[in-house]
Amino acid sequence: MATTRKKTTRPRRFSKEKAGELFEILAQERPDPKTELDFVNPYTLVVAVALSAQATDVGVNKATKKLFQIADTPEKMLALGEEGVAEHIKTIGLWRNKAKNVVALSQMILDEFDGEVPQTREDLVKLPGVGRKTANVVLNEAFGQPTIAVDTHIFRVSNRTGLAPGKNPDQVEEGLEKVTPEPYRKGAHHWLILHGRYVCVARKPKCWTCAIEHLCKFKDKTPDPETTAKPAKSSLGPKAPKT
Template identity: 80%
Template sequence: MKKTSSASSSKSRKRSPRVFSKEKAAQLYSALAEDRPDPRTELDFVNPYTLVVAVALSAQATDVGVNKATAKLFKIADTPEKMLALGEEGVAEHIKTIGLWRNKAKNVIALSRMIIEEFDGQVPETRDELTRLPGVGRKTANVVMNEAFGHPTIAVDTHIFRVSNRTGLAPGKTPDEVEAGLERATPEEFKKGAHHWLILHGRYVCKARKPECWHCVISDLCKFKPKTPDPAKVSSLGPKGG
């Protein structure tokens, strides 16, 4: 994985235009929090190590698909030592249903070895250390920091990128720009859950092809226009002129 300097990284994370005030952002998060009081990742894991593996496997794959593959894998290999003993071919046999499984199997073994050799078998807690692990980028590191260690990080995936731009909460042309915008726009009391609220909202309501605006709890705050009408009401009206 190619490393970038902190200077170039910060340069790439340009400031996105602020559309939401902190007060308006607080209203948005309050509505999402009321709708989903206990947000959490939908990836199955049993400890920080299996979370790292699960998130690394989830790149270009669905959480459902990853959970099916790891259900048996984590029963026999829930520590880096056990995973290393399983070997690359053993890991591969369990994850063949996941996209890019060959490369991911290599990364799982490599990151397991690094955790043992450089971190005494414990998953590191900082972003700089996490992103040293093979197959672990900034997004994966942010998920692990948030879910496993309780840090108020926001991992920008396709769902969060879409919701942030559609709503106007944190518009940006790149995930880094959106992340920077979310860090500024999100009130402190909502930062721990922001990642989960936004990703779940994007996954189940603010969908890519057709956002379900008719039952969106933040539709009155969202900048997206025109809002998608309720198909049940549209069909009940019948054809025009009928």
């Protein structure tokens, strides 16, 4: 007799009303959220975000501090050349391939977009080293478009809280687009990233400090370590046996 497998259904995402409550709280905590990548114009933002793949924002900022002082336009970056770019970014992961992409995207911006960073996702993803996530970050931060770039932090927070569960970044992005109320769409990307980076961290989320803990569907919430600390062992040694 054949056995039938039970269907596994994805957890239901938040309602728009509940999502609005969540974002309202995050907005109160960080009224003016911004990327933590340093940049001076849309072009340097494209470069910085492309470099940030498999690297920390802190590490990218250290690498680009001097780079952007001497090459903040596609023309200057091309003049620096692949080897020159590589010398500045050797401290971050995949630096050889990233140096090639930075030079190649700079050339394409000059050749196909008259030296200006394109303002549509379709054009941005044509640039070497620029995927959907990078394009969404640039559209949001540089051009004020209400896009949501699903990185590891947003993916984790969306699934862990139940805000917009999904098996992959595209599913999570689609879910967030549906539940995020209009007033919060511009800042949603940053609020979720920062919440994941500093509160809803990967290994042990800091649930006891979380302002949205009461809305979160995560079952294994981390207790406050101060209230769950084990009592100190007695320094008086073992008790004497009863006689």
